[in-house]
Amino acid sequence: MKDDPIARVLDDLLKLEDILACMVARRNMISVMPSGEGFKPEVNQIWDNIHRAMDDVFGVISAYSQIGLGEMEFRLQDYEVLFYVFPDTENALVAIVPTLANKGLLEVEMENARREILKIMNPEKKTENVVSR
Amino acid sequence: MQEFEQIPKPLMDQPTSTLQDVSKKKEVAVLPDVEAAVGMSRKWDAREAGRDVAENTIRQLKTPPDFFLLFSTIHYEKYGGFQEFLNGVWDVIPKETPLLGGTVTGFMNNYGCFSRGASALAVSYPYMDVAVGVGKNTKRNPNRAAKQCAEMIQKGLKESLYKNKFLLTFISGPVMPSIPGVGQKKYIRSGFISKFAMQALGLSQALVQKGLAREDEIFEETVKQLPDYEMILGTSMDDHRGMKNYQFLNNQILTNAVVNLGLATDLDLGVCTTHGMKETNRNFTITQLGAKNHAICKINHKPAVPELLRLLNWPEGFLTEETLIHTLLYYPISLRRRGREVPIVMPLIMKDSIFVPCIIDDGDVSILTVSGKDLINAVKENLHNFDGIQPEFGLFSTCMTILQTLGRKTNIVQEELCNYFKDKSFLLFYSAGEGTYSLRKNITYANMSFNTAIFGHQKK
Numbered sequence: 001m002k003d004d005p006i007a008r009v010l011d012d013l014l015k016l017e018d019i020l021a022c023m024v025a026r027r028n029m030i031s032v033m034p035s036g037e038g039f040k041p042e043v044n045q046i047w048d049n050i051h052r053a054m055d056d057v058f059g060v061i062s063a064y065s066q067i068g069l070g071e072m073e074f075r076l077q078d079y080e081v082l083f084y085v086f087p088d089t090e091n092a093l094v095a096i097v098p099t100l101a102n103k104g105l106l107e108v109e110m111e112n113a114r115r116e117i118l119k120i121m122n123p124e125k126k127t128e129n130v131v132s133r
Numbered sequence: 134m135q136e137f138e139q140i141p142k143p144l145m146d147q148p149t150s151t152l153q154d155v156s157k158k159k160e161v162a163v164l165p166d167v168e169a170a171v172g173m174s175r176k177w178d179a180r181e182a183g184r185d186v187a188e189n190t191i192r193q194l195k196t197p198p199d200f201f202l203l204f205s206t207i208h209y210e211k212y213g214g215f216q217e218f219l220n221g222v223w224d225v226i227p228k229e230t231p232l233l234g235g236t237v238t239g240f241m242n243n244y245g246c247f248s249r250g251a252s253a254l255a256v257s258y259p260y261m262d263v264a265v266g267v268g269k270n271t272k273r274n275p276n277r278a279a280k281q282c283a284e285m286i287q288k289g290l291k292e293s294l295y296k297n298k299f300l301l302t303f304i305s306g307p308v309m310p311s312i313p314g315v316g317q318k319k320y321i322r323s324g325f326i327s328k329f330a331m332q333a334l335g336l337s338q339a340l341v342q343k344g345l346a347r348e349d350e351i352f353e354e355t356v357k358q359l360p361d362y363e364m365i366l367g368t369s370m371d372d373h374r375g376m377k378n379y380q381f382l383n384n385q386i387l388t389n390a391v392v393n394l395g396l397a398t399d400l401d402l403g404v405c406t407t408h409g410m411k412e413t414n415r416n417f418t419i420t421q422l423g424a425k426n427h428a429i430c431k432i433n434h435k436p437a438v439p440e441l442l443r444l445l446n447w448p449e450g451f452l453t454e455e456t457l458i459h460t461l462l463y464y465p466i467s468l469r470r471r472g473r474e475v476p477i478v479m480p481l482i483m484k485d486s487i488f489v490p491c492i493i494d495d496g497d498v499s500i501l502t503v504s505g506k507d508l509i510n511a512v513k514e515n516l517h518n519f520d521g522i523q524p525e526f527g528l529f530s531t532c533m534t535i536l537q538t539l540g541r542k543t544n545i546v547q548e549e550l551c552n553y554f555k556d557k558s559f560l561l562f563y564s565a566g567e568g569t570y571s572l573r574k575n576i577t578y579a580n581m582s583f584n585t586a587i588f589g590h591q592k593k
Contacts, residue, residue, distance in 0.1 A: 015177065015208075016249065017372075071541075100455060102373040105239060105248040107540030112245065 027058035169526035179213030183221020203234035264289020283358035327484035367530030409511030436485035529561035
């Protein structure tokens with residue numbers, strides 16, 4: 001897992017204070033998680049509920065990603081879950097953030113992460129500017 | 134556009150004995166190249182990031198930079214600290230390079246849009262003189278800080294023969310004082326705490342320099358001191374929380390300071406502010422101000438907040454810490470200051486009073502509105518003002534609320550800028566109080582605005 005370049009992108013996201021958890025996932029399956037110590041502890045108390053809700057959202061994503069569904073989000077108690085869908089797939093970059101987080105700033109880095117992951121997944125395909133780290 | 138009407142003189146007439154090294158100029162026989170490079174780093178470790186951003190920038194230049202602008206997000210505070218970050222930069226860039234900058238909410242450049250990392254703009258050009266200035270204790274005594282800083286620029290450029298003058302004034306942004314039992318909230322419901330907070334804010338401002346940035350006052354004084362400069366104003370900030378911010382000047386890390394970069398050059402240059410805010414048909418009159426004209430206490434002779442809610446047809450109790458971000462920021466208001474229009478957002482509510490980030494006058498006010506599309510159109514409108522210029526490089530200060538509002542769609546703005554600049558370098562930083570000044574347009578200070586300074590050559 002440590003050498004997985006996608007996990008390294010997730011590691012970077014998780015270092016942001018308001019990203020409590022992040023992963024690349026699809027329905028019933030978390031494909032890639034950060035390589036470090038996993039999610040931040042405060043997510044644990046609500047993880048089971050969030051996980052169940054996430055699976056339902058992935059049902060919608062798999063139904064509509066082919067016709068351009070790009071992002072989704074839902075709020076559960078004091079948390080928001082953001083889904084950045086990889087175009088034409090049933091996979092999404094998912095992040096759990098506190099409700100009162102500065103979401104605009106996080107969105108910018110989520111989008112950069114999505115682009116980086118796309119570049120890793122499709123190295124031959126030209127994606128938007130991504131700066132090497 | 135007025136700013137570009139200064140047609141450059143033929144090359145032979147250009148001054149040669151200025152602050153620049155004369156030998157550097159003698160090598161230039163034809164119209165010299167402006168070398169401008171933008172670099173960035175996404176590394177986490179402060180020292181490594183400093184080195185990385187400097188290397189990525191400098192390696193694009195053939196000659197040493199005449200100045201180095203450096204902006205970073207607040208993250209390096211926890212990953213080695215800003216002194217280490219600057220040390221990393223100085224491991225790479227030539228000694229004596231004027232360096233200026235500070236922490237910002239995010240930045241945009243030729244590579245993308247980022248709310249984490251560091252970016253720099255370095256420029257090398259033979260026909261340009263450079264000076265830097267600093268003024269301290271901006272929150273306690275803004276006028277004195279502005280004067281100190283402007284004097285350094287005046288002194289540094291007094292022998293320059295170039296007529297086109299530019300100033301970047303970068304000021305420590307607001308820091309929210311923490312109120313006991315409340316913390317750093319943007320909406321205080323309790324009347325008692327609001328009353329206490331209003332008084333505490335004044336004390337905090339003077340004693341510990343936590344409070345409003347007072348960038349509007351510094352900007353006004355700077356304009357008074359240096360009226361023949363085209364100026365762009367930006368403020369230093371953290372990640373939108375308003376807890377701390379730092380300014381960089383050469384190898385120093387500063388707080389509560391104003392740092393200025395002054396340029397005198399033969400390059401054509403211009404500044405412009407656009408904001409995209411539109412008037413609604415809702416107006417009111419400010420009938421009572423407070424907190425040294427920073428708080429709107431009464432509008433239409435009634436307590437300000439309930440009356441504002443009535444005018445907006447919003448139910449009582451609608452505003453909360455959360456809805457404030459999602460609603461009120463989209464309804465800025467157009468205030469007046471010394472006859473100028475000042476569109477601002479309402480960032481802080483204390484019971485029935487609305488706190489504003491700058492000194493305002495009472496009188497008639499329009500409620501404005503703005504959408505994401507309006508903000509993007511404001512960028513197009515701004516760049517349209519520079520159609521007559523062949524850009525060499527550009528610098529932008531933009532409201533952090535725009536970054537917060539547009540989120541990932543900020544990339545649309547980046548695409549607009551890339552289309553305009555093509556392979557030329559640009560750097561945009563997000564701040565918390567911005568504006569421009571030119572002799573022709575006077576001061577334009579506005580929240581939610583795009584502020585541009587473009588350097589280049591008039592198209593023939």
